[in-house]
Amino acid sequence: MPMEKRLSTKTKIYLTIGLIIVGALLLWGSNYWLESYGQRILKLIAVYGVLAVSYTFVNGITGMFSLGHAGFVAVGAYVSALLTMSPMEKEMSFILEPLIWPLNSIQTDFLTATIAGGIAAAIFAFAIGYPSLRLTGDYLAIVTLGFSEIIRLIALNAQNITNGALGLKGLTEYTNIWWAWGWLLITVVVIASLTYSSYGRALKAIRDDDIAAEAMGINVFKHRLLAFVVSGFFAGIGGSLYAHLLTTIDPRPTTIGVFLTFYLLIMIVLGGLGSITGALIGAALFAILSEWLRIFESNITIGSITIKGIPGMRMVIFSTLFVVTMLVWRRGIMGMEEITWDKLYNWLLRFRKKGQTAEPEPKRGDVDE
Amino acid sequence: MSELKKEDFLLFLDHVTMQFGGLVAVDDFHNGVKPGELLGLIGPNGAGKTTVFNVITGIYTPTKGRVYFAGMDITGLRPHIITHLGIARTFQNIRLFHNMTVLENVLVSQHHALTNSDADRILKKHGMPVKRTGRFWFWKAILKSPGYINLEKHMVKEAEELLEKVGLLDVKNEKASALPYGMQRKLEIARALATEPKLILLDEPAAGMNPQETEELMEFIVRIRDEFKVTVLLIEHDMKVVMGICERIIVLDYGKIISEGTAAEVSSDPKVIEAYLGEWENVS
Ligand SMILES: Nc1ncnc2c1ncn2[C@@H]1O[C@H](COP(=O)(O)OP(=O)(O)OP(=O)(O)O)[C@@H](O)[C@H]1O
Ligand SMILES: [Mg+2]
Numbered sequence: 001m002p003m004e005k006r007l008s009t010k011t012k013i014y015l016t017i018g019l020i021i022v023g024a025l026l027l028w029g030s031n032y033w034l035e036s037y038g039q040r041i042l043k044l045i046a047v048y049g050v051l052a053v054s055y056t057f058v059n060g061i062t063g064m065f066s067l068g069h070a071g072f073v074a075v076g077a078y079v080s081a082l083l084t085m086s087p088m089e090k091e092m093s094f095i096l097e098p099l100i101w102p103l104n105s106i107q108t109d110f111l112t113a114t115i116a117g118g119i120a121a122a123i124f125a126f127a128i129g130y131p132s133l134r135l136t137g138d139y140l141a142i143v144t145l146g147f148s149e150i151i152r153l154i155a156l157n158a159q160n161i162t163n164g165a166l167g168l169k170g171l172t173e174y175t176n177i178w179w180a181w182g183w184l185l186i187t188v189v190v191i192a193s194l195t196y197s198s199y200g201r202a203l204k205a206i207r208d209d210d211i212a213a214e215a216m217g218i219n220v221f222k223h224r225l226l227a228f229v230v231s232g233f234f235a236g237i238g239g240s241l242y243a244h245l246l247t248t249i250d251p252r253p254t255t256i257g258v259f260l261t262f263y264l265l266i267m268i269v270l271g272g273l274g275s276i277t278g279a280l281i282g283a284a285l286f287a288i289l290s291e292w293l294r295i296f297e298s299n300i301t302i303g304s305i306t307i308k309g310i311p312g313m314r315m316v317i318f319s320t321l322f323v324v325t326m327l328v329w330r331r332g333i334m335g336m337e338e339i340t341w342d343k344l345y346n347w348l349l350r351f352r353k354k355g356q357t358a359e360p361e362p363k364r365g366d367v368d369e
Numbered sequence: 370m371s372e373l374k375k376e377d378f379l380l381f382l383d384h385v386t387m388q389f390g391g392l393v394a395v396d397d398f399h400n401g402v403k404p405g406e407l408l409g410l411i412g413p414n415g416a417g418k419t420t421v422f423n424v425i426t427g428i429y430t431p432t433k434g435r436v437y438f439a440g441m442d443i444t445g446l447r448p449h450i451i452t453h454l455g456i457a458r459t460f461q462n463i464r465l466f467h468n469m470t471v472l473e474n475v476l477v478s479q480h481h482a483l484t485n486s487d488a489d490r491i492l493k494k495h496g497m498p499v500k501r502t503g504r505f506w507f508w509k510a511i512l513k514s515p516g517y518i519n520l521e522k523h524m525v526k527e528a529e530e531l532l533e534k535v536g537l538l539d540v541k542n543e544k545a546s547a548l549p550y551g552m553q554r555k556l557e558i559a560r561a562l563a564t565e566p567k568l569i570l571l572d573e574p575a576a577g578m579n580p581q582e583t584e585e586l587m588e589f590i591v592r593i594r595d596e597f598k599v600t601v602l603l604i605e606h607d608m609k610v611v612m613g614i615c616e617r618i619i620v621l622d623y624g625k626i627i628s629e630g631t632a633a634e635v636s637s638d639p640k641v642i643e644a645y646l647g648e649w650e651n652v653s
Contacts, residue, residue: 197511197521198476198480201476201477214447218480
């Protein structure tokens with residue numbers, strides 16, 4: 001194998017800043033280039049990205065099998081929605097039973113509401129993780145699934161807090177491109193920073209072999225709980241963005257229940273369990289395809305023949321695509337790898353090498369061992 | 370036999386019994402490891418050797434008896450705390466972090482110094498130097514503070530020095546699972562050393578190796594002991610392997626200590642010969 005070249009940290013920082021600026025310009029441009037439909041998909045990608053990256057931190061990086069992510073999304077969604085709605089709107093929405101004090105009289109801005117949603121979800125994650133994280137594998141999966149279902153049932157029944165089955169409707173669509181992609185940036189930076197630190201190594205060690213990790217001095221329970229709470233926090237943030245993108249939140253399984261968890265599971269497994277860039281790819285594919293495949297649910301007219309759309313068809317197609325992808329890529333698109341500047345650079349070098357015979361000599365100072 | 374005093378030992382198991390239901394895996398173990406020595410723990414299959422390790426390292430709490438280490442009663446403490454206090458181990462069946470690189474495997478062992486404040490309290494209580502320096506490492510790690518970046522550099526430097534000493538520096542960026550078997554065994558020892566132990570427990574490190582590899586490994590263990598100034602407790606199934614390097618050997622059979630002494634003393638003990646007889650007959 002040829003020696004892999006590495007870029008210096010400085011170069012990587014410049015490249016990252018460059019990427020963020022270019023990304024920001026493109027997002028700004030999308031205001032002009034894209035219809036509102038395209039913009040909606042763009043926002044959806046970011047929101048799914050926040051949810052998928054926070055989910056893979058637990059399931060992929062730490063190697064816990066949690067099926068409870070939607071529960072934390074729900075907590076973030078409800079808490080933030082209750083904070084952004086005006087007292088007037090609340091009084092009009094809560095027709096069966098009035099909203100309890102003090103929720104009925106407070107209103108905050110979107111940023112505060114989102115952070116509050118994140119903190120509330122983190123507290124829930126702690127409360128759920130503390131008793132259940134001593135379990136592992138399938139047991140943990142069942143217990144977390146159960147807890148998220150309990151959260152949904154509370155949302156369904158706590159009429160004077162969540163408005164029950166009616167849910168919260170007519171929220172302001174605060175989740176614009178900037179909030180969505182801004183929070184995605186923060187989520188990725190924080191989760192990646194943690195993953196590529198001593199803490200992240202400890203979490204991956206727990207994933208690979210928890211008995212050996214413990215024998216190397218790692219408090220396995222404490223670190224599992226830590227990962228769970230961090231993940232819960234960003235799930236709550238994502239929940240707030242999600243609610244203010246849909247502009248409505250209700251306790252149906254498809255909105256904040258087990259279906260959402262399964263969609264997220266598809267994203268992170270498709271992208272490659274344990275890969276942050278993989279989770280982002282999975283989220284983007286899911287957002288784009290699930291919107292695009294909607295055409296299979298509407299009536300299609302070819303010449304004089306009209307094929308009747310079948311509701312739910314897009315998920316059937318999506319699932320088939322998912323199964324095929326997994327058969328080809330076994331460990332998802334990225335596996336446990338990440339797309340890094342170093343890899344792109346080496347790929348570029350190899351690509352150029354094919355074109356010309358001599359390998360371009362990298363400039364000194366640009367490259368360190 | 371004269372009375373054993375726990376003060377003479379770095380690690381002492383005081384009448385330790387470990388029972389699994391009706392099975393007595395370790396039966397009234399009353400002995401220990403002296404500071405600086407290379408002690409062999411041998412015995413036929415199922416004698417209870419690994420169980421002794423699991424009791425020492427806190428995977429099991431003994432049914433009876435107490436475990437003392439460096440003047441501390443460590444009975445029933447959790448494994449990560451015991452490691453923090455200064456006992457490291459390897460496993461009979463290799464347990465590396467297989468998706469991580471060689472370097473990362475070693476770095477993991479340095480993490481405990483950032484987090485285990487509860488274990489540090491125990492060290493402090495016994496007047497020993499604490500491992501943790503600085504606080505809020507979690508937040509510093511997220512924000513990549515200058516202090517954290519320095520720490521990370523320091524950790525990598527130490528890990529690379531260690532890998533250099535054990536001869537694994539060339540493969541530092543390989544996945545652990547990609548290493549040949551012998552190197553994996555070495556990496557497990559290196560990873561244990563990276564926790565900066567006073568005592569290292571090696572569970573059949575030569576298992577699955579040919580005679581020449583085994584001999585090299587035994588030399589390696591002696592070198593490690595001298596270079597890192599650690600006390601070594603070595604489990605081995607085959608007595609002949611450890612005869613050359615162990616200053617003292619304890620022989621276990623059906624959970625009981627049946628003999629103790631130098632290699633010469635132990636190998637001429639009729640009780641030991643009897644315990645191993647069935648096996649030797651099978652082999653030859
Ligand atoms: N967790 C456990 N539950 C029940 N029995 C156990 C447990 N751990 C060990 N044992 C039993 O205790 C006895 C001693 O096992 P141990 O693994 O300590 O033997 P050993 O001397 O290490 O043997 P080997 O040379 O095969 O590694 C065995 O009979 C084993 O089956
Ligand atoms: Mg054993």
